[in-house]
Amino acid sequence: xxxxxxxxxxxxxxxxxxxxxxxxxxxxxxxxxxxxxxxxxxxxxxxxxxxxxxxxxxxxxxxxxxxxxxxxxxxxxxxxxxxxxxxxxxxxxxxxxxxxxxxxxxxxxxxxxxxxxxxxxxxxxxxxxxxxxxxxxxxxxxxxxxxxxxxxxxxxxxxxxxxxxxxxxxxxxxxxxxxxxxxxxxxxxxxxxxxxxxxxxxxxxxxxxxxxxxxxxxxxxxxxxxxxxxxxxxxxxxxxxxxxxxxxxxxx
Numbered sequence: 001x002x003x004x005x006x007x008x009x010x011x012x013x014x015x016x017x018x019x020x021x022x023x024x025x026x027x028x029x030x031x032x033x034x035x036x037x038x039x040x041x042x043x044x045x046x047x048x049x050x051x052x053x054x055x056x057x058x059x060x061x062x063x064x065x066x067x068x069x070x071x072x073x074x075x076x077x078x079x080x081x082x083x084x085x086x087x088x089x090x091x092x093x094x095x096x097x098x099x100x101x102x103x104x105x106x107x108x109x110x111x112x113x114x115x116x117x118x119x120x121x122x123x124x125x126x127x128x129x130x131x132x133x134x135x136x137x138x139x140x141x142x143x144x145x146x147x148x149x150x151x152x153x154x155x156x157x158x159x160x161x162x163x164x165x166x167x168x169x170x171x172x173x174x175x176x177x178x179x180x181x182x183x184x185x186x187x188x189x190x191x192x193x194x195x196x197x198x199x200x201x202x203x204x205x206x207x208x209x210x211x212x213x214x215x216x217x218x219x220x221x222x223x224x225x226x227x228x229x230x231x232x233x234x235x236x237x238x239x240x241x242x243x244x245x246x247x248x249x250x251x252x
Contacts, residue, residue: 031246
């Protein structure tokens with residue numbers, strides 16, 4: 001009978017270094033940076049300018065991003081908060097009406113009951129909103145994910161993939177909190193400074209899907225006015241990017 005000892009020794013010789021190099025480790029990451037919207041989250045909303053009623057898409061601007069993550073080898077549990085500026089809108093349809101909007105049509109949160117109005121398409125026009133008290137769009141997420149390491153050593157390069165839950169809210173009175181889902185992918189790089197501390201940078205592109213933000217009846221009516229589908233009226237979406245710098249502390 002042929003001995004199986006040499007193959008076992010060979011397996012051990014390969015496995016032990018791999019186990020030492022790839023041993024499990026647990027770390028905590030804290031990061032901050034900037035977020036930027038790539039699309040409009042609130043779409044086909046009413047906007048009043050000089051007594052003329054328009055339909056507009058709110059352009060998600062830039063803002064702060066903060067992140068707390070727990071990392072176990074190549075797995076992550078992450079909690080994130082982003083703020084997006086809402087100081088610009090894109091007008092794309094104008095109401096076909098005479099005279100000013102009756103005051104009782106203007107709701108406390110600033111939106112307008114436009115039932116009975118019809119609109120005509122206009123060339124998209126970006127407008128800066130003069131109201132400095134206008135609230136920001138707050139997005140918070142809780143995600144789980146996986147990191148694929150391209151390079152490992154004193155410098156790690158990795159591709160993060162994650163998905164989870166999202167909550168959106170516009171920081172103005174009577175505005176709702178809306179739950180949805182989020183997914184993201186990106187690129188990160190970590191530099192060991194002095195064990196157990198490392199610094200890292202990462203950039204991600206993410207997508208959020210929630211039920212329509214605002215009154216469903218408003219969304220259905222305005223979507224029909226601009227020729228969009230029923231599905232488009234039932235959901236709100238946002239694509240955004242983040243870039244953050246942070247510190248990682250390895251516990252073990």
